[in-house]
Amino acid sequence: MPELPEVETIKLSLQRKIVGLVIKKVEVKSQNSFSGDPQEVEGKKVLNLWRRAKVLGIDIGSYQSSAISRQTKQKSLKAEDRRLMTILFHLKMTGQLIYEDGKRLIGGHPTPDMTGPMPGKHTRVIFEFSDGSRLFFNDQRKFGWVKVMGPRSWAMSRELKELGPEPLEKGFTWEVLKNNLLRHKSQPVKVTMMDQKVVSGVGNIYANEACFNAGIDPRTKVAALGDENFKKLYRGIIKSLQDGIKHGGSTRAHFVDPEGRKGYFLDYAHVYGKEGQKCKKCGTVIKKITLGGRGTYLCPICQK
DNA sequence: TGCCCCCTGCAG
DNA sequence: CTGCAGGGGGCA
Numbered sequence: 001m002p003e004l005p006e007v008e009t010i011k012l013s014l015q016r017k018i019v020g021l022v023i024k025k026v027e028v029k030s031q032n033s034f035s036g037d038p039q040e041v042e043g044k045k046v047l048n049l050w051r052r053a054k055v056l057g058i059d060i061g062s063y064q065s066s067a068i069s070r071q072t073k074q075k076s077l078k079a080e081d082r083r084l085m086t087i088l089f090h091l092k093m094t095g096q097l098i099y100e101d102g103k104r105l106i107g108g109h110p111t112p113d114m115t116g117p118m119p120g121k122h123t124r125v126i127f128e129f130s131d132g133s134r135l136f137f138n139d140q141r142k143f144g145w146v147k148v149m150g151p152r153s154w155a156m157s158r159e160l161k162e163l164g165p166e167p168l169e170k171g172f173t174w175e176v177l178k179n180n181l182l183r184h185k186s187q188p189v190k191v192t193m194m195d196q197k198v199v200s201g202v203g204n205i206y207a208n209e210a211c212f213n214a215g216i217d218p219r220t221k222v223a224a225l226g227d228e229n230f231k232k233l234y235r236g237i238i239k240s241l242q243d244g245i246k247h248g249g250s251t252r253a254h255f256v257d258p259e260g261r262k263g264y265f266l267d268y269a270h271v272y273g274k275e276g277q278k279c280k281k282c283g284t285v286i287k288k289i290t291l292g293g294r295g296t297y298l299c300p301i302c303q304k
Numbered sequence: 305t306g307c308c309c310c311c312t313g314c315a316g
Numbered sequence: 317c318t319g320c321a322g323g324g325g326g327c328a
Contacts, residue, residue, distance in 0.1 A: 003322055032310095054323080092323045094312080122312090141311045143323065187305085196324080203322050252322060253314085272322095293307085295320080 002091045004167070004201030005244025006255050006263060007051050010097055013258045014135075015049040017099050021129040022046075023060065033124035033139060036148025040085055041127075047084075053163045053200035056089040056097070057154065086154045088147045089137065094122075095144035098136040099258040140254065163200040167237055172199070174227075174234035181222045181230070189225060189233065190218030191292035202237060205250050205265075208272040208297050209240035217303045218296050219289070243268060271297035 002010070022045050026038035044060035051057070061084045089097065100118050118136045119126055125137040125146050137146055147159070154160055164180055165172045180198040181189065192198055193207045202210065211218040213236030216229055225233075249255055249263030252273065256262055266273060270280060275288035279299040289296050 006322070090323080092310095093321065095322095139311095140313070141321090143310065184305090194323090205322055250322065255322070 002054060002095065002249065002255060003203035003206050003244070004051075004054060004241055005206065005265065006249035007054050007056050007091070007201075008245050009249040009257050009263060011049050011051045011056055014097065014099060017101070017133075017258065018046045018058075018129065018135065019048065020046060021131060021133070023127055024130045025126075025128040027126040027128070028124075029119070029126065030124035030139075030142060033137070033142060033144065034146045034148075036146075038148070040083075040148055041087065044085060052160055052166070053196055054090060054203070055159060056091075058087040058089075060085050060087065083150070086149045088145075088149060088154055088157075088159060090145050090159070091139070092141070092143035092145075094140040094254045096136075096138040096254060096256060097258050098138060098256070098260065100134045100136065135258075162197055164195075164197045165199055167199050167201060167241055172234075172238075174231045177234045177237070178225075178227070178230040181225070181233075185221065185223040187222055188219045188291050189216060189222050190296060191294075192222055193233070193237070194292075194294075199237065201241065204294050205252075205269070205272045206237070206240045206244060209243075209269055210236040212236070212270045212299065212303060213239050215303055218291055218298055271299060273297065 022043065023041050026041050028034045028038060041060060044062060046058060047061050048059040049057065098118060118134065120138060122138045122140045123136050124139050127135040149157060165176055177199060181192050184192045184195065190207050190211050193202055193210065194204065208218065210233065214232035216233060244250060244265045247263060247265040247268060248257065248261060250265040251262040252266065271286050274286040274297060277286050278284065279286055279302060282299065282301045284299055284301040287298055287300055
């Protein structure tokens with residue numbers, strides 16, 4: 001599910017809620033969704049949330065209360081407790097992070113099957129905080145995962161080290177985009193744009209929208225693009241992602257933020273999911289094709 | 305580079 | 317029943 005804007009939306013919402021809380025208990029309901037030792041998480045305080053590409057990270061560290069100190073009399077245990085750890089989340093297609101404050105969910109319940117009473121049918125991992133609030137990792141299709149990693153080892157992890165540039169950060173320029181796209185000259189530009197090594201965080205929805213924004217046919221081979229095209233794509237990618245964040249992400253079926261709220265970007269999208277509808281710019285009927293096995297939408301007039 | 309696969313559920 | 321769905325890893 002989530003692409004960059006959805007994960008960013010989750011991060012922004014969740015960081016207002018859980019920074020400073022202590023994780024009291026971790027309950028793993030689906031072993032395949034979780035790797036690492038739950039014990040290494042329990043008793044640690046949430047320090048910081050961050051996002052890299054479509055991965056969400058929660059940094060956790062030692063909790064220096066007298067209660068904990070009494071339990072960990074041995075120095076080695078204390079040292080262990082002091083270690084910084086990170087919990088990584090990838091939500092893939094149907095993952096959700098739902099935060100329940102006390103007894104009830106904050107916000108609406110737009111998709112009752114996925115954000116009804118928690119834990120639900122698809123709840124895979126539950127984090128319980130010392131104030132009684134809980135964070136639920138739900139994932140209908142079980143493609144997503146939660147991984148507990150040692151101090152800073154995530155930076156070198158397979159999940160993150162080969163990712164391309166963050167499109168909303170300084171190092172991303174049209175030249176960088178051009179160079180990375182050109183590693184796959186014979187591929188359709190939209191397929192290449194979704195390669196996380198080329199640029200990170202762009203998935204199917206925003207790749208479709210970026211191509212529309214750029215006025216470029218998604219089937220165009222990278223080799224056929226000129227500098228003007230790369231500049232348009234560069235701006236098109238950034239605009240689609242920023243618009244996505246502005247509207248709280250995209251809800252096709254499953255996405256809700258940690259407070260149960262849908263994202264409304266698709267109400268403003270130009271092509272994604274608009275097959276058979278008229279292009280808002282020129283009135284031509286939006287077409288749906290398949291590219292690289294993924295549904296692809298375009299306006300045959302606006303995109304050349 | 306292109307398939308197949310992971311898994312579940314929903315629409316046609 | 318078949319095909320399709322915000323992703324991406326592994327294989328030939």
